[in-house]
Amino acid sequence: xxxxxxxxxxxxxxxxxxxxxxxxxxxxxxxxxxxxxxxxxxxxxxxxxxxxxxxxxxxxxxxxxxxxxxxxxxxxxxxxxxxxxxxxxxxxxxxxxxxxxxxxxxxxxxxxxxxxxxxxxxxxxxxxxxxxxxxxxxxxxxxxxxxxxxxxxxxxxxxxxxxxxxxxxxxxxxxxxxxxxxxxxxxxxxxxxxxxxxxxxxxxxxxxxxxxxxxxxxxxxxxxxxxxxxxxxxxxxxxxxxxxxxxxxxxxxxxxxxxxxxxxxxxxxxxxxxxxxxxxxxxxxxxxxxxxxxxxxxxxxxxxxxxxxxxxxxxxxxxxxxxxxxxxxxxxxxxxxxxxxxxxxxxxxxxxxxxxxxxxxxxxxxxxxxxxxxxxxxxxxxxxxxxxxxxxxxxxxxxxxxxxxxxxxxxxxxxxxxxxxxxxxxxxxxxxxxxxxxxxxxxxxxxxxxxxxxxxxxxxxxxxxxxxxxxxxxxxxxxxx
Amino acid sequence: xxxxxxxxxxxxxxxxxxxxxxxxxxxxxxxxxxxxxxxxxxxxxxxxxxxxxxxxxxxxxxxxxxxxxxxxxxxxxxxxxxxxxxxxxxxxxxxxxxxxxxxxxxxxxxxxxxxxxxxxxxxxxxxxxxxxxxxxxxxxxxxxxxxxxxxxxxxxxxxxxxxxxxxxxxxxxxxxxxxxxxxxxxxxxxxxxxxxxxxxxxxxxxxxxxxxxxxxxxxxxxxxxxxxxxxxxxxxxxxxxxxxxxxxxx
Numbered sequence: 243x244x245x246x247x248x249x250x251x252x253x254x255x256x257x258x259x260x261x262x263x264x265x266x267x268x269x270x271x272x273x274x275x276x277x278x279x280x281x282x283x284x285x286x287x288x289x290x291x292x293x294x295x296x297x298x299x300x301x302x303x304x305x306x307x308x309x310x311x312x313x314x315x316x317x318x319x320x321x322x323x324x325x326x327x328x329x330x331x332x333x334x335x336x337x338x339x340x341x342x343x344x345x346x347x348x349x350x351x352x353x354x355x356x357x358x359x360x361x362x363x364x365x366x367x368x369x370x371x372x373x374x375x376x377x378x379x380x381x382x383x384x385x386x387x388x389x390x391x392x393x394x395x396x397x398x399x400x401x402x403x404x405x406x407x408x409x410x411x412x413x414x415x416x417x418x419x420x421x422x423x424x425x426x427x428x429x430x431x432x433x434x435x436x437x438x439x440x441x442x443x444x445x446x447x448x449x450x451x452x453x454x455x456x457x458x459x460x461x462x463x464x465x466x467x468x469x470x471x472x473x474x475x476x477x478x479x480x481x482x483x484x485x486x487x488x489x490x491x492x493x494x495x496x497x498x499x500x501x502x503x504x505x506x507x508x509x510x511x512x513x514x515x516x517x518x519x520x521x522x523x524x525x526x527x528x529x530x531x532x533x534x535x536x537x538x539x540x541x542x543x544x545x546x547x548x549x550x551x552x553x554x555x556x557x558x559x560x561x562x563x564x565x566x567x568x569x570x571x572x573x574x575x576x577x578x579x580x581x582x583x584x585x586x587x588x589x590x591x592x593x594x595x596x597x598x599x600x601x602x603x604x605x606x607x608x609x610x611x612x613x614x615x616x617x618x619x620x621x622x623x624x625x626x627x628x629x630x631x632x633x634x635x636x637x638x639x640x641x642x643x644x645x646x647x648x649x650x651x652x653x654x655x656x657x658x659x660x661x662x663x664x665x666x667x668x669x670x671x672x673x674x675x676x677x678x679x680x681x682x683x684x685x686x687x688x689x690x691x692x693x694x695x696x697x698x699x700x701x702x703x704x705x706x707x708x709x710x711x712x713x714x715x716x717x718x719x720x721x722x723x
Numbered sequence: 724x725x726x727x728x729x730x731x732x733x734x735x736x737x738x739x740x741x742x743x744x745x746x747x748x749x750x751x752x753x754x755x756x757x758x759x760x761x762x763x764x765x766x767x768x769x770x771x772x773x774x775x776x777x778x779x780x781x782x783x784x785x786x787x788x789x790x791x792x793x794x795x796x797x798x799x800x801x802x803x804x805x806x807x808x809x810x811x812x813x814x815x816x817x818x819x820x821x822x823x824x825x826x827x828x829x830x831x832x833x834x835x836x837x838x839x840x841x842x843x844x845x846x847x848x849x850x851x852x853x854x855x856x857x858x859x860x861x862x863x864x865x866x867x868x869x870x871x872x873x874x875x876x877x878x879x880x881x882x883x884x885x886x887x888x889x890x891x892x893x894x895x896x897x898x899x900x901x902x903x904x905x906x907x908x909x910x911x912x913x914x915x916x917x918x919x920x921x922x923x924x925x926x927x928x929x930x931x932x933x934x935x936x937x938x939x940x941x942x943x944x945x946x947x948x949x950x951x952x953x954x955x956x957x958x959x960x961x962x963x964x965x966x967x968x969x970x971x972x973x
Contacts, residue, residue, distance in 0.1 A: 666814075670775075675811045677795035678771050678804075679825040679881065680832070689824055693815030693864070 272329040278302060281429050284329050288398050288432070291405060301418040301428030308422045311555075314584040315613040315645055318553045321492050321527060326461045328430045386447075391440040394449055397465050400436035407438055411469055415498040415535045415561065423494040423529040423555075427463045431496070434464035439474040439505075448703055450479040461492040468498070470505035470540075477508040479706055490552060491516075491526045499534030499542055503564065506541040507534060510702050511558075512710050515550035517717075522580025522609075525552025532556065538564035538593070545701045547710040548575040548585060549717040557615065559588035562596035562624075569598040572698040574710070576717045577610030577642070586616035586647075591627035591657070600631040603695050606642035607718055613645040620657040628658045635665040636694050638687070638718065666694075688715040724749050724920050725770075725889050730781035732769045739765045741945035742781065747889065750917040754931055755924045756956060757942035758964040763924045764808060766942070767893040770922075771805040772798045785889070799825075800832040802888030806878040806895050813865040818877060819847060821865050822884050829885070850883040854910045872903030879910040890914075891922045896930040908933030928960040941967055 272280060281302045285295040310320055387394050393404060401408050418428040435451045451466070470476050493515060501507045509532075518525025528551035534542035544558040560569030571587035589598035598618065606612040612635065620627045635644035646663050668690055676686035691714050692699065699707050725747040732740040739762045747753050757763050769776050770783055772795035783790045790798055813821065827837045838846075851858055856876065866874050875895055882890050892911065896904055911934050915921060923934055931939075931953065939955040940947045941964075948967060949955065959967070 669811070672811045672813060674773055674795060675807065675813075676825075678799055678807075679821070679885070680796050680799035680829040681825055682794070682796045682828065685824065685828060689816055689821070690813055693813055696815040 272327050274327050275324045276302075276326070276328055276430065280328055284430055284432060287329060288401075290398075290401055293405075293409065294401050297413070297418075298429050301425050302430075304419045305422065305425035305429055308419075308425055310422050314555050314615070315611065315647070316553050316555065316582040316584050318527065318582070319490070321461075321490065323426075326492060328461060328463070329432050387445075390443050390446065392443060392445055393436065393438040395436055397431070397434040397436045397467060400467070404436070404438070407469060408436070408467065411467060411498065411500055412465075413498075415500060415533045416496050416531050421531060424496050424531040427465060427494050427496045427531070430461075431463045431465035434466045434495070435468075436466070437468045437476065437478065439470045439476045441471045442473040443471075444474065445476040448477050448479055450481070452481045461494065463493075464495045466495070466497040467500075468507060468509070469500045470502060470507050472502045473504040474502075475506045477510070477703060479510045479512075479703065481512045481514070481709075490518075490524060493526050493528050493530070493551075495530045495532075497530070497532040497558075499532075501534060501536050501540035501542050501567075503538040503540060505537070506543075508543045509534070509545070509558070510706055511544075511546040511548075512702075512706060512713065513546065513548045513550050513554075514713055516552075517550050517579065517581050518552040520579050522552070525581070526550065527552060528554045528556060530554075530556040532558035533561065533588075534559070534569070535561045536564055536567035536569060536593075536596075539566045540564055541568040541570070543570040543572070543701070544587065545572045545698065546574070546585075547698070547702070547713065548573070548583060549713045551583070552581060554581075554583040554585050556585045557587055559590065560598065561590045561592065562598065562627075563592045564596075565593040566595045567593055568596070571598075571600045571602070571616075572701045573601070574603045574605070574695045574698045574714070575612055575614075576605045576714060577607070577612040578717055579608040579610060581608075581610040583611070584613040584615055586614045588617040588619070589629060591618070591620045591624040591629070594623070594625045594627075596624055596627045598627075598629045600629070600633070601697050602631075602633045603698055604633070604635045604644050605638070605691060605694065605714075605718070606635065606644050607638040609641045611643045611645070613647060615647040615649075617649040617651070618659055619650075620652040620654050620659070622653040624654050624657065626656050626658075627654065629660065631659075631661045633661075633663045634694065635663075636691070637665065637667045684715075684719065687718060691715070691718060724786060725922075726784040726787075727770075728782050728784070730766075730769065730783060731779045732765060732776045733779055734765075734776050738779070739776070739945055740769065743942075743945075743947060745940065745947065747920045747922060749888075749920055751938065752915065752921045752923065752934060752936045754934075754936035754939045754953075754956060755922065755942050755947075756926065756928070756939060756959060759926065761942045762945045763926075763942055764893055767805055767891045767922075767924055770798075770889075770891060771795055771803060796828070797832070799885075799887075800829050804882050804885055804887030804890045806875070806882060806890065806892045808894040808897060810866045810869075810874045810878055812867045812869075814867050816865050818861045818863060818865055818880070822847070822881060825881070825885060846884065850880060853913055854880055854883060855906065856880055871898035872900065872906070875899060875903065875907050876910070879907055879914075883910070883914055886914075887919065889920050889922065891924065892934075893924045894926065895923070896925055896927065904930065905933060928956040931956045943967060 281298050285298055416424050418425050437449055439445050468478055499507050515526035515528055536542050542560050548554055562569050569589050575583045575585050577583050587600055600616055602614045604612040604614055614633045618629045633646050637644055644665055648661055650659055672690060673683055673686050692711055702710055727743050727745040730740050730743040755763055785801055823843055895907060936953050939951055939953060941949040
């Protein structure tokens with residue numbers, strides 16, 4: 243995905259959210275509102291087995307008893323959960339059909355998204371699953387992967403084809419009652435990706451999912467489950483976009499990762515949901531629960547570049563259950579205009595010699611508020627646990643805010659926990675210095691921001707890093723001077 | 724090459740430059756000396772186009788072209804280089820990456836393609852050798868954790884890379900020990916040619932032992948009060964600035 247300076251310039255000139263188109267595809271959308279009947283109807287629509295329907299109903303029951311959390315450092319008008327449609331699917335899609343049968347309008351949309359569900363991806367060695375509104379519409383490379391015993395399909399398909407795996411692991415890391423949004427997701431999730439890497443297999447390509455909200459008035463509740471069996475390795479990427487709409491749209495996803503003994507999962511996200519317009523109108527509410535479980539010697543690495551959404555509430559976490567397991571969290575969160583982000587991680591050290599690293603880079607511009615919230619917990623059994631956290635904030639202008647809320651709970655005396663935090667501001671002196679060397683202000687900001695984010699950008703797979711850099715530049719366009 | 728006519732500039736309500744006249748030709752080295760607060764650094768910043776200063780009267784011309792409407796980066800593209808007294812840090816951006824961006828931005832302004840990577844590499848090697856700069860230095864974040872000497876040497880390295888028409892050295896000697904001073908001055912001397920010009924701004928004469936000026940100007944209270952040859956610098960060193968202050972008052 244190489245891009246030229248010219249292309250970059252063009253994009254900088256436009257500065258509006260570039261994924262804000264809406265594709266007119268005939269959809270099958272449920273009426274607004276949530277009830278047992280809707281939950282049952284979703285399950286029925288997806289032709290799910292009875293155990294799944296019951297699991298959903300149980301989740302719904304739990305959710306009804308819960309209240310929306312209010313502790314995050316964000317302010318927004320709470321969604322009316324009865325005014326959302328919980329299921330919307332492009333009519334012509336049928337997961338069993340090949341790509342050739344996919345609605346041409348859909349394919350056109352993927353082109354706009356820069357997703358080429360064709361040879362181009364083959365060259366880049368990325369297998370893609372695309373989830374539009376509620377349904378997975380295309381999964382590429384299934385055959386190549388199947389030869390290695392790797393399962394990569396939509397979660398709906400997995401429920402039908404691999405019920406033993408889904409039954410065993412679904413909700414094992416993020417239980418239904420975990421939190422308000424996780425319970426809601428468990429009741430109404432409509433699709434998402436499923437991935438299983440067998441013992442000792444190194445997945446030969448990046449696995450990728452693109453999420454897209456298209457229909458108005460719908461929520462997106464996807465569910466992702468990644469299981470890396472003993473000694474296996476997988477790198478997983480997800481990207482998200484939505485049309486520009488005046489009303490707020492709800493996105494409440496759950497991602498569960500399971501890394502069995504000696505396995506490694508690298509999970510990268512480039513989140514670019516519609517952030518709302520310059521006056522703070524519209525935008526996606528991104529309330530997401532992501533958590534991974536590490537068994538013995540396993541490693542889970544979360545990397546996220548968060549540039550979109552009006553409100554973000556998201557804490558990709560690691561439960562370091564097995565001895566010698568490793569958790570990592572690398573994050574860049576950008577907020578501009580009226581965006582609000584409360585994001586961070588939880589590193590739960592349970593096993594001996596467990597290690598975790600947290601590198602968080604928050605960039606705030608406009609009138610936005612950007613908070614890092616992180617927990618490092620060391621359990622009583624976790625001898626010699628080690629954590630290193632670094633939280634850096636970069637401010638642009640005088641009207642934005644950066645906040646850091648680190649929580650530390652150490653129940654074992656041998657724990658070593660380090661926390662470093664810095665706050666800096668892009669100064670006029672820095673800009674003038676760059677200007678004097680012939681670099682204009684927009685480019686100077688991009689350079690400074692990229693430098694600030696480098697440690698995290700370096701963790702992304704190559705083609706994603708380029709996209710992420712470009713996104714950072716677009717998100718911050720016009721924020722200084 | 725550079726022609727400054729009756730230049731007046733102020734910051735907020737305070738007038739700092741009060742009618743500067745100065746002409747610099749290609750191949751010349753000029754030095755501007757003066758006590759603290761005389762307007763030396765302001766003059767450098769105004770030539771470079773820093774926006775916090777407002778030019779209220781007069782003009783700065785480069786090769787007969789008035790720079791009035793040019794943004795700082797456009798002035799840089801035209802060949803003005805300022806070696807900063809206090810170079811800023813840009814964490815995470817390597818010296819190499821910074822130079823690559825600067826050079827390609829200038830080329831873009833001239834309608835040229837990006838410099839091919841191998842050519843860039845060759846240029847970097849050449850200039851690093853010329854200035855005896857360890858190449859490991861080039862991968863470090865720009866000015867982050869640099870010593871005073873390293874910062875100034877990095878400025879001269881950038882000057883070498885960008886090959887400006889006019890290089891303004893703003894208090895390049897401040898904060899340098901004698902060895903660092905010699906290295907930096909040698910670098911400047913190696914870069915001098917009949918096609919470019921250097922404007923050295925300094926408080927002390929010692930830098931001028933190494934970078935020998937053709938002309939020395941004394942700035943006091945926003946005006947050039949005396950001009951002469953290199954011997955003027957020695958005279959100032961001996962008598963101090965008070966002598967001149969008294970002379971101008973009288």
